[in-house]
Amino acid sequence: MRTTPDKQSVFSHVFSGLEDKKGMSDEPGKGSSDNVQVAVRCRPLSSGEKEAGHSVVVSVDVEQGEVVLTPPTSAGSHRRGEQARTFVFDSVFGPESQQLDIYNETARPIVDSVLEGYNGTIFAYGQTGTGKTFTMQGEKEPPEKRGIIPNSFAHIFGHIASCQGETQFLVRVSYLELYNEEVSDLLSKAVRKRLEVHVRPDVGVTVRDLSCFVVKNADEMEKLMTIGDRNRHFAVTDMNEHSSRSHVVFSVTVERSDVGPDGEPHVRMGKLNLVDLAGSERQSKTGAEGERLKESMKINLSLMMLGNVISQLVDGKSKHIPYRNSKLTLLLQDSLGGNSKTVMIANIGPASYNWDETLNTLRYANRAKNIQNKARINEDPKEAMLREFQKEIEELKRQLEEGSGGEEGEGEEGQRGKRKKRRREDK
Numbered sequence: 418m419r420t421t422p423d424k425q426s427v428f429s430h431v432f433s434g435l436e437d438k439k440g441m442s443d444e445p446g447k448g449s450s451d452n453v454q455v456a457v458r459c460r461p462l463s464s465g466e467k468e469a470g471h472s473v474v475v476s477v478d479v480e481q482g483e484v485v486l487t488p489p490t491s492a493g494s495h496r497r498g499e500q501a502r503t504f505v506f507d508s509v510f511g512p513e514s515q516q517l518d519i520y521n522e523t524a525r526p527i528v529d530s531v532l533e534g535y536n537g538t539i540f541a542y543g544q545t546g547t548g549k550t551f552t553m554q555g556e557k558e559p560p561e562k563r564g565i566i567p568n569s570f571a572h573i574f575g576h577i578a579s580c581q582g583e584t585q586f587l588v589r590v591s592y593l594e595l596y597n598e599e600v601s602d603l604l605s606k607a608v609r610k611r612l613e614v615h616v617r618p619d620v621g622v623t624v625r626d627l628s629c630f631v632v633k634n635a636d637e638m639e640k641l642m643t644i645g646d647r648n649r650h651f652a653v654t655d656m657n658e659h660s661s662r663s664h665v666v667f668s669v670t671v672e673r674s675d676v677g678p679d680g681e682p683h684v685r686m687g688k689l690n691l692v693d694l695a696g697s698e699r700q701s702k703t704g705a706e707g708e709r710l711k712e713s714m715k716i717n718l719s720l721m722m723l724g725n726v727i728s729q730l731v732d733g734k735s736k737h738i739p740y741r742n743s744k745l746t747l748l749l750q751d752s753l754g755g756n757s758k759t760v761m762i763a764n765i766g767p768a769s770y771n772w773d774e775t776l777n778t779l780r781y782a783n784r785a786k787n788i789q790n791k792a793r794i795n796e797d798p799k800e801a802m803l804r805e806f807q808k809e810i811e812e813l814k815r816q817l818e819e820g821s822g823g824e825e826g827e828g829e830e831g832q833r834g835k836r837k838k839r840r841r842e843d844k
């Protein structure tokens with residue numbers, strides 16, 4: 418359901434829920450300094466890699482949060498004899514890790530914060546074919562294979578269902594694609610229409626004309642995700658049979674209205690950005706030519722720009738961060754160094770022939786650990802829709818009351834007088 422053309426039909430999607438004690442104890446408007454959290458996930462060796470006889474060069478120590486990249490032992494490798502490299506991250510996941518473990522450790526705290534009114538970003542980064550889409554979306558069946566995005570839908574609506582009483586929620590979603598440096602709306606009928614990205618000082622990054630749908634349960638969200646995925650650019654490459662050729666951002670906005678100590682309703686709004694980046698790739702390995710090669714160059718360029726932004730944020734010397742150098746960094750402006758709680762999941766493969774790419778990803782992720790964000794609860798935001806709907810609901814209720822007649826024995830004159838009085842009170 419689209420919000421703009423049909424506001425009235427969303428009234429039924431404004432949920433009632435319990436006053437959330439935990440949420441109420443937060444101090445709206447106060448920012449806290451949060452480092453970007455970085456997790457690393459290493460996928461299992463694929464059957465093709467096993468058949469080709471590639472050895473495993475990655476080991477993971479979950480307890481210590483450590484990833485060790487050992488040098489390849491094969492005689493032909495130019496990395497043979499190098500020293501092992503060790504990296505430490507906020508959390509690490511080996512080939513046996515389960516989708517739900519990843520969700521609980523990396524995504525759950527971010528989604529909890531979004532439900533409190535913070536912005537949150539979860540993004541997957543890594544070489545092509547290392548499991549970014551598997552981590553973010555996963556597979557539909559069996560349920561244990563579901564990724565972060567569908568798990569977050571269940572989490573959000575599970576939370577709403579557990580609430581009762583005064584708290585009301587409004588959830589809406591949008592889904593955009595960044596392909597060859599052009600932004601488009603994956604949920605629009607005009608799916609290839611180019612959209613403009615703007616940064617507004619009051620609300621941050623916005624995409625003009627991006628459609629937004631109010632949803633009332635996890636199934637509706639999943640349906641929208643499936644529609645959007647069908648519109649996404651994929652291709653077969655030598656590195657991945659189903660390779661994403663674009664970056665995508667699935668956004669979920671959660672508005673909540675709680676009655677504060679002053680007896681008045683207060684609206685808070687958290688936005689969750691779920692980002693599946695296209696993979697970095699080497700042309701010699703993917704076999705990209707023609708259109709694929711053009712895509713590949715754009716993908717690598719935007720990831721390089723993202724790397725530059727990360728370096729400058731961490732370096733701390735530069736006052737000017739080059740967010741505007743690419744659409745990807747512009748879209749992620751709030752998520753990196755801004756008003757958001759952010760987690761990056763760096764995906765890597767375990768095989769020896771990807772040693773260089775794996776080292777690059779680990780270095781990239783290692784730098785991102787030092788990015789400092791300043792997340793704050795978004796209280797009474799201008800763009801909140803909930804308050805507008807509440808006002809209209811009140812107005813409709815009033816009209817219904819008026820339409821159902823006055824108190825017994827009260828004449829037309831008496832009812833008209835009451836209406837006038839209410840209008841005066843409203844003013």
Ligand SMILES: Nc1ncnc2c1ncn2[C@@H]1O[C@H](COP(=O)(O)OP(=O)(O)OP(=O)(O)O)[C@@H](O)[C@H]1O
Binds near residue numbers: 543545546550552695
């Ligand atoms: N942890 C995992 N366990 C089992 N299979 C996995 C895992 N991670 C990835 N795979 C499998 O590896 C293949 C590549 O994964 P996926 O498409 O998610 O990679 P990607 O990083 O999104 O690639 P690209 O950047 O090319 O889109 C898929 O067949 C996927 O099912």
